[in-house]
Amino acid sequence: MVNLAQQLSHIYWIGGSPCAGKTTIGRKLAAEYGFTYYKCDDCYDDHMFRSTPYQHPNMYKIKDQTWNQVWSTQFCSLTVEEQIEDVVRVYEEQFSLILEDLLSRPKTTPIIAEGAALLPHKVAPLLTDLNHAIWMVPTPEFQIEHYKKRDWIHRILEKYYDPDLAFSNWMRRDNGFAQKVVRDAENIGLRALIVDETLCRPWL
Numbered sequence: 001m002v003n004l005a006q007q008l009s010h011i012y013w014i015g016g017s018p019c020a021g022k023t024t025i026g027r028k029l030a031a032e033y034g035f036t037y038y039k040c041d042d043c044y045d046d047h048m049f050r051s052t053p054y055q056h057p058n059m060y061k062i063k064d065q066t067w068n069q070v071w072s073t074q075f076c077s078l079t080v081e082e083q084i085e086d087v088v089r090v091y092e093e094q095f096s097l098i099l100e101d102l103l104s105r106p107k108t109t110p111i112i113a114e115g116a117a118l119l120p121h122k123v124a125p126l127l128t129d130l131n132h133a134i135w136m137v138p139t140p141e142f143q144i145e146h147y148k149k150r151d152w153i154h155r156i157l158e159k160y161y162d163p164d165l166a167f168s169n170w171m172r173r174d175n176g177f178a179q180k181v182v183r184d185a186e187n188i189g190l191r192a193l194i195v196d197e198t199l200c201r202p203w204l
Contacts, residue, residue: 004099009128010110011102015118015185016136017178019146020195025136026114036105040098040115047097056093058086083173084180091117116177120185135185135192137178142196144171 012035014022023039030037051059078086094117102113123133138146147153147170157163185192 005126005128007103008099008126009132010107011126011132012110012112013118013123013127013133014112014114014136015116015120015123015133015181016192017116017138017143017181018174019143020136020138020178020193022114022116022136026112030112034109036109036111038102038105038111038113040094040113040117043098043101044094047094050097051093055096058089059093062090080169080172080176083169084176087173087177088119088180091119092122095119095122120181120188120190124188124190130190133190135181135190136195137181137192139194139196140171140175143174143178145197147171147174 012029014026016022026037026039029035048059048063051063053060098113098115098117102111105111118135120135127133147167153167157166182192182194
């Protein structure tokens with residue numbers, strides 16, 4: 001019987017935290033080599049719809065909340081450490097749905113799976129080749145600079161009574177998540193790449 005790692009041996013994994021260039025790299029590699037590109041973020045709404053209270057309790061809890069409700073809880077009610085724990089729990093549950101998607105796709109071409117939900121400790125047991133996975137995280141300065149360039153960020157922040165404080169809390173959470181990803185990847189013996197402006201420039 002073929003085990004799960006063997007069934008997924010044609011997958012190349014790009015995990016990490018937001019604003020590290022994961023999408024840019026994933027799309028460029030897929031276009032250059034003719035791979036299939038799977039972006040976890042594009043499947044988020046579908047995964048939320050498929051979540052159940054028993055298998056995905058943390059996802060199901062926020063299933064019917066607006067983004068503003070989710071972010072308000074995150075940035076107004078929880079410490080940074082609690083925010084990171086919340087995000088990790090949701091990603092751990094989402095990973096099972098990501099696997100369902102990947103296993104349902106044809107194996108005629110390799111697949112590049114990309115997204116922050118691809119946590120090192122979830123991907124590691126599925127690797128038959130360590131070179132099939134990398135985790136990319138930005139430096140705090142690079143993260144802040146490039147987050148500010150995203151228009152949808154400002155549409156979210158303008159809903160808060162203190163947008164500057166909300167943005168600061170958001171950046172602290174994502175930076176903390178980035179540090180956790182690097183620690184977890186390196187502790188397992190997986191590759192992590194820290195991205196700054198110098199490293200990113202040739203991609204753009």
